[in-house]
Structure formats: C-alpha cells, structure tokens
Amino acid sequence: MNRRAFVISSVLGGVATLLPRIPFASTRADARLVLVILRGALDGLAAVPAYGDGNYAGKRGALAITAPTQKLDGMFALHPSMVNLYQRYREKGLIVFHAVASPYRERSHFDGQDLLESGTAELKGARDGWLNRALAGVPAAQKRTTDQIAVALAQNVPLVLRGNAAVNSWAPSRLPDADADTLERIADLYSTDEYFATRLQSALAADGIAGESMAVTGGGKRDPLNGFNAVTSAAGKFLAAADGPRIAVIEVGGWDTHANQGAEQGQLANRLRSLDQGLETLRSSLGAAWKDTAVLVVTEFGRTVAVNGTRGTDHGTATCAFLAGGPIAGGRVITDWPGLGNGDLYQQRDLKPTLDLRSVFKGVLGAHLRISDGVLETKVFPDSRSATALDGLVRQS
C-alpha cells in the first residue's frame, strides 16, 4: 500500500475497502472500454480514403491519396501512417466505420462535441454524458462504486463521463506530492464540504493506482499529440489492474486542419501516426487484458470533401470512426457509402452521414458491456429509436 492509499483508508474511514480485490473469473465483468475522443473534427476522408470511389481523386485534389498502400477493401484504405491499426485490421481486430456522424448537423466544434458526448438527440438540456448514464448498468458496477470503475485520463472529466455517477480522473503530474499529514488535514477540512470531499477522495484513489512508477512527464516535444502516448500508457496500466477501472476516456486535440493538412505526409499524417502509436502503446500496456478490451475512437464531425483555399479542409459532417480490441469482430469496413458525386454530398459540400454514431455506441455498450436494451433506450440514449444498435460488433465468446 503506498502512502496515499494509506491516507485514504485512515482518513476516510469507510473507504478502506476502496479497491477491494475481487477475484474475477474471466467474465463480462472483465470487459473494458476505452473511449478516445478526437477533438477538432478528424477528416475521415484523410484517415480512411475512399480511393475506389470514382469521384474521390477529383474531389479531394491535392489531398487525395490515390495509390494507397494499406487497402482495407476495394473501396477504402487506411492512411499510410497508421501501420499498427492496419495490422489490427488484418488480424480481424479492427472495424472501420465510415460516413458516420452524431445527430448534430451544424458545424460548431463545441456544440458538436457536446452532442457527441451528451448522447441526446438534441443539444438542449444536455447536462451529463452518455457514458456516465451507462455506468449504473455496467456489470462491474454491481460490486464496486462507479468512481472505481470509470476514469477520465485528464485533469478534468470530459462531458461524456460527467453526470450523477461519481467518476475518477488522472493526469500525469510534475509536482511533488503533498505530504500525507497535510493531505489528511485537508481531507478533514473538506469533510463538511461534499463537493471538495468527493473529488479529493477520488483523486487520491486514482493516484494510488497510478503509483510512483507512473510519474510520466507528458511526452516529448516532438510528439504532435502532446503526450498522448504517455496517457495511453497510463490508461493501459489502469485498466490492466485486477482491481482497476474498467472504463477510461481519453481526449486528444489537434484535428482541426484548416490549413496545410498534407496527404501521405504532413501535419495530419504526423498526428495520425502519433494516434496510431498511442493506441499501440495502449494495447501493449493492457497486456493480457487486451482480449477483454474494446477501444472506440470517435470525433465530433468530419470536414469538407473539397480542399479549401489554404490546402486544408473546413468543418463538415460525416467522418470515420474506429473500433479495435481483442473481442472485436473486425477486419471489415461498416458503411452505407453515400458516394462523393455532386448529388451525393450533404449540402453539396460534406460527406453525407448514413450511419448514426449512436448505433455504434449502442452496439458496443450492449454486446460488450452487456447493458440492457431498456437502459440503453431510455436512459443512455433517449430518443434514439431511429438509431438501432449495430449487431455483431463483438465476437460472442
């Protein structure tokens, strides 16, 4: 037991059993979910070029990747810098979704992210996130509290994980720890202020798991995604622990490529490489737990099909999404491809959405985390009847 775990158990009394070692057989209680939110609107046609679409090369111009090296099928390819994900695809552990979107149809990043994370049909009244509302229905939550099973890998909890269920958060620190006696006194000072008390308690618990060995310094300067790799490494360690959390949310910005986006090489290529490497680090850090883990990578919306005046792309609508992991029935692209002809585009400019991201979310939460249809339809994704859950995303064991 390290210093902080000791502080918690001594100061906060009832939480001495904070991280009970429950002997798990390999059951669905082992199911793990990592949600990666790409903030800034990833260009789906760059990450997953539709090289087989007759209109692709013409419409994309300088941004087209016309001779892809990593073909997924006769229509789609994976960006050449995402070599590890391609390997997962070949091993049938990766599903690529295309022409997906949340129900959001405007082009504000901030509203787009809010709707993606709230999981509601409209923006109005979104105060909590779908993953938070799902927590109560997660099998692992039957035996432990929600803040023991859900963690945001960020100093602050993103909307998707905010809500009534308490959750945890953790980010790399470069500050020396406060000493145990001081922490104990602060915990005491907070005991009449629930707002601070619950947060301190959660933070100390997470820090206990992360441990001294994880004094990560936030990645090198060369990393275009600013320490993403360090965060995924930590996430893997969290989730691999027998008594660790089962659900993690990671967010990473840098996708708003209005200018000089690049094609095979360039800014976006570097970020996709960093994303790919970070996800590979997550896999290796999860170790044996990879077989129980689903990793879902989504972004708020896509970008214009055409190149703008600054060799980039502006805010658009549909994009791609990824689902990887040991239990994933992968090796395929799931899409109802709308085409890239003039009449095919949404508002004559964007890739048209043909698949609701909520169908993906429901498919994963249902089959992988075993959340019941009733809970999914009423609590987690209200008013989502039109977005039926995608079946068969997860291998039945």
Added chain:
Amino acid sequence: MTLDAIIAANRFGLGARPGELTGIGSDARNWLIRQVEDTRPVPREVAELPSSATAFQTFAKALRERRQQGEKDGGRRQIGLMYRDQVAARYRLAIRTEEPFRERLVHFWTNHFAVSADKAQVVGLAATLENEAIRPNLGGRFVDLLLAVEAHPAMILYLDNQASIGPNSPLAQRTSRRVKSDRKLDINENLAREILELHTLGVNGGYTQADVTTFARALTGWSVAGARGKESEQAGQFQFRQMAHEPGAKTILGKRYSEDGLAQPRAVLKDLADHPATAKHLATKLTRHFIADEPPESAVARLTKVFRDTDGDLPSLHRALVESPEAWERTTAKFKTPHDFVVSTFRMLDFVPTLPEQMLAPFQLLGQRPYTPGSPAGWPDTASQWDGPDALLKRIEWSSAVGKRMGSKLQPLDAGGASLGSALAERTRVAIARAESGAQGVTLLLASPEFQRR
C-alpha cells in the same frame, strides 16, 4: 470590512491583496464602478513589451533564417522568450494592480476573443492582441473593440484569414491563368465562422451555413502585410488586399452589402455588433463569468437591455454587472479557475515571482498555460470543465509547494483574514491555527473551500 468589500475584491476583482479589503471602504460598488469608467493608458508593466509588428517580424525573420541557413532553433527560442516575458508582465500587473476589476475584465475580453499561442505564428502575438486591441477599447463601445480585434494580426493569422482568397478575385484569376496547378485559390471560412459563433451572435444566433460562407467571401482580403514572407516596413500590420477580395455584393443575415472593398466586411462587422443576438450572447457570458455558472435570467435580461439601450457601451455594460443584485448574494458562487486560483494566491500572499519561468510554471502545471486555451472558444467558464478530482489534487500539490516556500515568511491566519475577511470559515481558522508549521498553514489556507471559490 464589509461583506460587500469581500465580494468586490474576490468575485469582481482578482482576490484581495493585503490591505485591499479595508481600502475598499463602505461603498464597494463605487470602488468597482470607478475602475471601469473611461479609457486608461496601457499600464506601465505591459506598455513596453514588443508590439505585434515586432513580434510578427521576429517570427518572420526566424522562418527566413531557418529556410536559408538551416538555422533550427534561434528564432523559435527568441519568440519563446518574448512569450515568457509577456506572460510575466501580464501577471506582475495582475498581482499588483489596484484596479483588479478592470484587469479581470481585460482577461475576460481577451478570453472572449481567444487566440491560442500553441499555434507557432501566434506565440509572440497573443499578448499583443490583449495589449493593443482589448485594453485601449474597454472604455468605449463593443463595435470598436470588435473591429480592433478582428483586424489584429493575431486574430487574422490564428484563424487563417490571410490565406483566404476570393475564388473570383483578381489574384485568383491571375493565378489560374499563369500557373497550372491543382491548387485552386479559395476561401477559408474559419474566421467568419468564429466571429459569428463565438465573438458576436453566438451559436444559436440565427445564422446559416450560407451566411458563414458569404461572410467568409466578404472577409477575403482582410489580411496582414507580409503574411507571405515578404519583408517590408509594414509587415505585421493589418492590410486589406483588394486583389484577394471576392468582388460583388453579398447578402448576409438577409441584408445586402454592396461591393465596397474594405468597407464591406467592416459594415458586416458593425451590423453584427448591433445585432440583438450579440447583446444576449455577451450578456450571458459576462453573467456566467461574474455571477454564476448557471447565469440568472434576470441578470442576463438586464445586461442585454443595457447593451442595446446604450449601443453596446462597455462601461455601461460593466456597471450593470456591478449593479446586479444577483452578484452580491454569496461569497462563494464560483469555483475558481486554475488561473484565478494562482493569481489570487499571489495577491493574497503579496508575492511576485522574480523569474519569468516561475511566473509561468504554476499556470502550466495546473492546466491553464497563459494565452493557450487551445481553441477559439477560449477557456471555459463553467466549473465542470476544470473541477475534476485530479485537478483538485494538483492544486493541493501546488499549494503545498507554495506553503514550503512562503510558510516561514508570513502568518497564514493574518494573510487569510486580510484577504477573505469573515468569509474565512471558523473551521479553516482552527485548522490553520493547529497546523504543524507555517508551511502547512499556508497550504491549508490555499486549499480551503473558501479560498477555492469566489
């Protein structure tokens, strides 16, 4: 000292310095209102910083040298030092100022018109936007603030407008004749969208995608001299490039703007400043920042009306905020941002870090590196965005580091009493009195719920 003084100094101001609460006297509202009247000369601490033109030229020169000589680091380092000095100056002023409400308003408006210094071109320019466009315009009307900000090189470069070219502009025509290239000169709608969504109407302000696109066309040519690397005296200053401007009348939000060169985008901006949705959007943001995360409707309505009745007179708007009864109900309505927490700590302890790195470090460690909100939306103003468990632990760790440094130099009970007055809870007083050391006492004071809120 009165409860009003405590609220004035800690909610409206940047946290009370020693002696500030008693100095405010019995009329706290008047103390605040005096700070927002009129224009002020740019304060000494920031007046001598390099101008935007200098920052721009330094960066441009560094880029040129990199290309010519393979010089890798020199320029970047120079810009980094410039940024560091700008940050240090900003916070020396924030820690010492006797007009903390005015200074908070400067920070508020800078954040409203956010640029982010994590884009290389903007690193040395972000602070110049604050000092050149925000500060000089707080005593006037919103429209002038808006025009100054949108024409500032930091904003134009941050949102790519220097490279947004009208597809039918003389420049595009000439290029397509001369160069056989697959690159078509066209618009970039970034600036137009963010002006509508963030700076004026707000996301539900009633504009369409067509309005965004047409406004972007109206804004073509709205640029910065020397943006394409050419050396000149004017480099870094606003420039309207008629050659790049999309010709023709444009209809935006139902109103037709005839072709009139630079006057066309300016006319659109003026109308946006006058739009009722803008009044409401700004009133909501101010109310949220100063009163509560859930802005009370009554206060929003009042501020909206004042904005409209006075043609967007900023001192009147800021005064209306002070006169909102909702702001004076409790001392702890807002959970401090990391930025507020650090500034109010330094003010309470009357401590000005001497090295620029020391000034920068705490903001960075707690997640709000100055001038880098990371997006044009700026730093959020609702606590749920920064009150994660780990963020609180980081504050405590930093408080502990501050305690170790300052603990032997001051009496934490006195410092806390002078800054929070009767808002400092008995429970906290007792805990501080019983602390095992001055260092621990300071840590407890900084970590206390009363000090964490404003």
